[in-house]
Structures are given as C-alpha cells and as structure tokens.
Amino acid sequence: MASITLKNIxxxxxxxxxxxxxxxxxxxxxxxVILVGPSGCGKSTLLRMIVGLxxxxxxxxxxxxxxxxxxxxxxxxxxxxxxxxxxxxxxxxFENIAFPLRLNKGKLTEExxxxxxxxxxxxxxxxxxxxxxxxxxxxxxRQRVAMGRAIVRQADAxxxxxxxxxxxxxxxxxxxxxxxxxxxxxxxTSVYVTHDQTEAMTLGDRVAVLKKGILQQIASPRELYxxxxxxxxxxFIGSPSMNFLxxxxxxxxxxxxxxxxxxxxxxxxxxxxxxxxLLGVRPEFFEDASLVEExxxxxxxxxxxxxxxTEWLGNxxxxxxxxxxxxxxxxxxxxxxxxxxxxxLRPQVVVTLDAASxxxxxxxxxxxxxTRRLHIFDPSSGxxxxxxxxxxxxxTEEAAAERKEEIERAGRxxxxxxxx
Ligand SMILES: Nc1ncnc2c1ncn2[C@@H]1O[C@H](COP(=O)(O)OP(=O)(O)O)[C@@H](O)[C@H]1O
Ligand SMILES: [Mg+2]
Numbered sequence: 001m002a003s004i005t006l007k008n009i010x011x012x013x014x015x016x017x018x019x020x021x022x023x024x025x026x027x028x029x030x031x032x033v034i035l036v037g038p039s040g041c042g043k044s045t046l047l048r049m050i051v052g053l054x055x056x057x058x059x060x061x062x063x064x065x066x067x068x069x070x071x072x073x074x075x076x077x078x079x080x081x082x083x084x085x086x087x088x089x090x091x092x093x094f095e096n097i098a099f100p101l102r103l104n105k106g107k108l109t110e111e112x113x114x115x116x117x118x119x120x121x122x123x124x125x126x127x128x129x130x131x132x133x134x135x136x137x138x139x140x141x142r143q144r145v146a147m148g149r150a151i152v153r154q155a156d157a158x159x160x161x162x163x164x165x166x167x168x169x170x171x172x173x174x175x176x177x178x179x180x181x182x183x184x185x186x187x188x189t190s191v192y193v194t195h196d197q198t199e200a201m202t203l204g205d206r207v208a209v210l211k212k213g214i215l216q217q218i219a220s221p222r223e224l225y226x227x228x229x230x231x232x233x234x235x236f237i238g239s240p241s242m243n244f245l246x247x248x249x250x251x252x253x254x255x256x257x258x259x260x261x262x263x264x265x266x267x268x269x270x271x272x273x274x275x276x277x278l279l280g281v282r283p284e285f286f287e288d289a290s291l292v293e294e295x296x297x298x299x300x301x302x303x304x305x306x307x308x309x310t311e312w313l314g315n316x317x318x319x320x321x322x323x324x325x326x327x328x329x330x331x332x333x334x335x336x337x338x339x340x341x342x343x344x345l346r347p348q349v350v351v352t353l354d355a356a357s358x359x360x361x362x363x364x365x366x367x368x369x370x371t372r373r374l375h376i377f378d379p380s381s382g383x384x385x386x387x388x389x390x391x392x393x394x395x396t397e398e399a400a401a402e403r404k405e406e407i408e409r410a411g412r413x414x415x416x417x418x419x420x
Contacts (some may be wrong), residue, residue, distance in 0.1 A: 001154035001189055002064045002077075003029045004050060009059035011045050011213075021213040022059070029064075030187045030407060032180075033218075034204035036194055037236070038341030043193040044215040047159055050191060052076050054339035063156065081147055081163060084216035087134040093131040097121065097148035120151040123186065139171045140178050147182055157189040165197065176202055187407055195341075197237050201225070205403050206396070209233050210283045211339060216264070219392060220399035227392030231382040234280050234375060236340050243349045244336070244377070245279040246329045247271070254279060258349055259303035263371045270376050270385035277385070278332075280375035283318070286351035288359050289368040300370045309361035310353070317357060319365075321349040332379060 004027040020042040027033045035043045050061065052073035061069050068076055078099075087096050097117045101108055108116075112272040121127045124144040134142050143163070144299035150158050163179070164172045173203045180203050183190050194200055200207045201221040208218040209232070217229045221237075228234035234242050247254040247261075252268040254261045256279060289302045307319040325333065325347045337343065351367065359365040376386045 001029050003027060003061035003062075004157060004189060004191065005060075005065070006046075006050075007060040007062070007293055009046070009049060009061065010057045011042070011049060012057045013052065019213050020049070023210075023213075023215045024059075025208055025215065025218060027189060030189055032183050032190045032192065032203065032205045034192045034194060034200040034206055034207045035126050035210060036197060036200035037210035038167055038339070039125055040212075040341075041210040043195070043210060044161055045213075046210075047161055047191060047193050051159055053080050077153075077155055078157045078159055079150035079160050081150045081160045082409045087133050087142060087145055089133060092131050092133060093121075093126060093137070093145050093148075096134060096145050097126075100149055100153050115153045116154075117148070120148040123151065124148050124182070133398055139167065140174050142419065143175050143178055144182070146264075147179075147389070151186070155188070157191065158183070158382065160190065160192040162171045163192075165194070165196075172199075175195065175227065180201065183404060185410055187410065198239060201237065207237075209236060220396040222399060223392040223395040226395060227387050227389070228375070228384055229387060230384055231278065231280070231336060231377050232339055234384065235336055238282060240283050240352075241342075242375075243281045244278050244281065245281065245323070245332060245349065246325060246379075247279045247376075248276055249274070257325065258321050261303060261369060261371065262301045264372060266387060267371065267374055267376060274378070276379060278377040278379045280377055280384070281349070281369065282373070283350045283352040285369045285370045285373050286319075286353070287370075288353050288357035289366040291354050291357060292368045295371075297368065299372050300368050302366055302367055302368050304364050306364050307351075307359060307361045308348075310357075310359065312355070314355065316355050317353045319351045319359060319361075323347050323349065329379075388402050 006023055009020055009023045010018060012018050023046060025033070035046060037043055045054060049056050052071060056069050060067050063076060094117055097120055098113050101113050101116060118342060121130055124139065124147060126144055126148065129137060129141060134145060164175050167175060176199060189407045204221060206218055207221055207224055209216045210225065211232050217224060217233050224237045228237065244257065245256045247256045249268060249271040252263055252265055254263050254271065301321060305321050308322050309320055311318045330347065333347065353359060375384055376384065377384055
C-alpha cells in the first residue's frame with residue numbers, strides 16, 4: 001500500500017491545451033479518493049499520468065514520497081481495475097483472476113499462483129465460483145473477478161476509470177456498494193474517476209472536483225455539500241441541484257424574483273455594497289410553512305409564491321416555481337449549465353416538500369425557507385461569500401476520524417478471522 005502525491009501536475013497535449021492544470025492532491029495510504037467533474041475536465045488524463053500511461057508535462061508525482069515521473073507503468077506497481085466486461089469469457093474465474101500472473105511467465109510457481117488466486121477469491125467471496133465462466137456470474141460477481149485481478153498483483157494502489165458507466169442504474173447501485181465495501185475491507189489506496197456526482201458522494205473518503213483541468217475543491221462529501229467553495233461545486237454536487245436566484249439587498253432583506261427573504265445579519269453582511277448577488281438555495285431548505293414545527297420557524301423566513309406544479313414521489317414531493325431572470329442572469333445561468341455539462345438551467349426553482357403537504361400548483365402557497373443554510377455567491381467570481389472554512393474542515397476531519405475507526409475495526413475483524 002502506498003500514499004500518492006500530486007504536486008502541481010500539468011498535462012499539455014500536443015496542441016498545447018492544458019488538459020490538467022496545476023493540480024496538487026495528497027492521497028493518504030489507504031484512502032479512497034474520487035476525481036469527479038464533467039466530461040472533458042481531465043479526470044482520465046490525471047489517472048493515466050498516475051499509472052504512467054501518459055507523460056507528465058510538469059510537476060511531480062510521488063508514490064510513498066519517491067518521485068516516479070520517469071518510471072515505467074510496470075515499475076509503479078499500481079493496478080488499473082477495468083470494467084467487468086474486460087473479462088475473458090472462455091476462461092474460468094480462476095484463470096481470469098490468475099491472468100496478470102500468467103503474463104509474468106516463469107517468475108511464479110504454479111503453487112504460488114494458486115495461493116494468490118485462492119487468497120483473493122477468499123477475500124472476494126468467490127471461492128465457490130472458481131471453476132465457473134464469467135458469463136454465468138451475476139454482475140456483482142463479475143466486478144469482483146475484475147477486482148481479483150488487481151488484488152493478485154499485490155498492487156500498492158487501485159485506479160478505477162468510470163468502471164460502472166455502462167451498467168444500468170440498479171446494477172450500478174449494487175456495484176457501488178460492492179466496490180465501497182471491498183475497498184474498506186482491503187484498505188488499499190484507491191483513486192476512482194467518475195462524472196457521476198452520486199457515485200462520487202457515496203464512494204469517496206474525499207472527493208476532488210475538477211473543472212476544465214483545474215481542481216476546484218477537495219473535501220469529504222459532506223464538506224462539499226455544505227460548504228462548497230464556489231458556484232460550480234455548489235451546482236455540480238447534489239441532486240436535484242442547488243437553485244440559484246439573483247438577489248439585491250435592502251437592509252437585511254434579500255429581494256428575489258420569488259419573494260422578499262429576510263436573512264440573518266451575518267448573511268446580509270456579505271451581500272452589502274454589491275449590486276446583485278446570487279442566492280444558493282438547496283431544494284430541501286424549503287418547506288410547506290404549515291408543516292414547519294413552531295420552534296424551527298424562527299430560524300427561517302416565510303414567503304408566498306405560486307408553484308407551477310408539484311410531483312408526488314411517495315416519500316416527498318417536488319414543487320416548481322418559475323421566475324423571469326434579467327438577460328444578464330439568464331446568461332450567467334446558461335454559462336454555469338455549460339460548465340457543468342448539464343442541460344440548460346431553467347429559470348426555475350425546485351423545492352422539496354413533505355409528502356403530507358397539500359400545496360398544489362396554480363394557487364399562492366405559503367412556503368418557509370431555512371435562511372441559516374443559504375449560500376450567497378459573488379456573481380462575477382463565483383466565490384461562495386458565506387462559506388465557513390473552519391466548519392467545512394471540521395466536517396472533513398470528522399469523516400477522516402470515522403474512517404480511521406472503520407479501518408481499525410476491519411483490521412480487528414481480519415485478525416480475529418485469521419485466528420479462528
Ligand atoms: N490524446 C489526446 N490528445 C489530445 N487531447 C486529448 C487527448 N486525450 C484527451 N485530450 C483532451 O484533454 C481533455 C481532458 O480529457 P480527459 O482527461 O479524457 O477528460 P475526462 O476523462 O474528464 O472526460 C479534453 O479536452 C480532451 O479532448
Ligand atoms: Mg474520462
């Protein structure tokens with residue numbers, strides 16, 4: 001196992017375009033780091049530079065503190081975990097797992113190969129399936145065989161490039177859980193590339209968000225969600241996405257296209273002196289005012305708005321409020337959607353309401369908004385003016401501490417199992 005350090009990594013392809021631009025990341029031994037961002041932001045390029053399949057234009061790549069920029073891929077001892085369809089259908093599970101060892105012809109005795117494959121199979125709960133062919137296995141089992149190949153190589157780290165992208169939603173969910181548990185059980189340093197924010201949020205100890213080759217923020221999923229550094233991270237992480245509304249300040253009231261929202265003084269302070277700011281409101285910050293408990297009401301503001309329609313999902317409902325932005329704001333929202341590789345952001349606010357809410361479209365409705373959680377962004381720089389860096393760091397530290405405990409627990413379980 002190993003730590004991986006990226007120091008000011010730059011990749012320029014032949015056309016001079018910086019696909020990766022000055023990225024620095026410290027990946028700790030045993031950590032699971034996700035690289036996420038829209039298509040074309042440089043994720044695969046970064047991963048391929050780590051494995052050694054792509055030259056590094058400038059910057060340093062360290063494995064366990066030693067610079068490896070010039071080392072050939074096979075000397076870095078890292079394993080790419082490919083999509084499960086890269087298995088050989090005519091070979092048994094045993095031979096599929098043994099495959100990378102067979103490439104080392106002559107170096108390993110048959111006994112040693114067997115020992116390594118059986119060890120990996122035990123970890124992966126594949127012992128009973130070793131004589132079967134991949135075609136007869138479930139999707140989850142096939143993914144485990146693909147991981148088995150990486151495990152027998154006894155690599156220092158696993159690297160994944162969108163391994164689940166061509167699976168259907170249900171299987172993707174299962175596989176995500178498999179990979180996550182496996183990584184925790186093995187404790188092998190892993191870097192995982194995806195464009196899917198849900199995958200990133202559920203898998204990673206820390207998630208690095210990239211935009212056009214530039215690292216925006218690296219933090220625990222909760223820090224990204226609660227304390228995003230800028231508009232891009234705020235909009236990219238979370239589903240349904242954060243709503244962005246233009247607002248002007250009057251005293252401590254933010255005037256927005258969907259109503260006037262009184263905000264706490266510390267929020268108002270960051271908007272003071274600015275012509276217009278962008279208000280960032282996640283759908284779940286809203287609620288049907290008639291369903292908000294008395295003691296919570298004081299932490300937010302009530303306002304009246306008309307929803308165009310609602311969607312009932314059983315456990316909750318989505319409501320939609322249209323608004324008419326100025327041409328400048330429309331342009332800004334469209335630019336943001338382009339950056340995120342999303343469909344055009346409609347000038348529309350999405351609110352989540354309790355499943356019991358009787359609010360329906362076409363009538364004025366009283367809504368409540370938790371104003372403590374609002375974000376305020378500078379529309380020109382995109383910076384989150386309300387970000388609390390210390391609170392964010394605390395969230396990431398908390399996640400690291402929980403993770404450490406989890407690894408220790410897994411270690412104790414392994415020791416106990418070995419002693420049986
Ligand atoms: N071999 C290459 N030659 C030139 N440009 C490339 C090459 N590979 C990738 N790029 C460019 O580098 C950028 C990042 O690509 P990539 O790392 O594949 O992004 P991602 O994996 O995030 O979708 C893109 O603009 C892409 O067109
Ligand atoms: Mg890619």
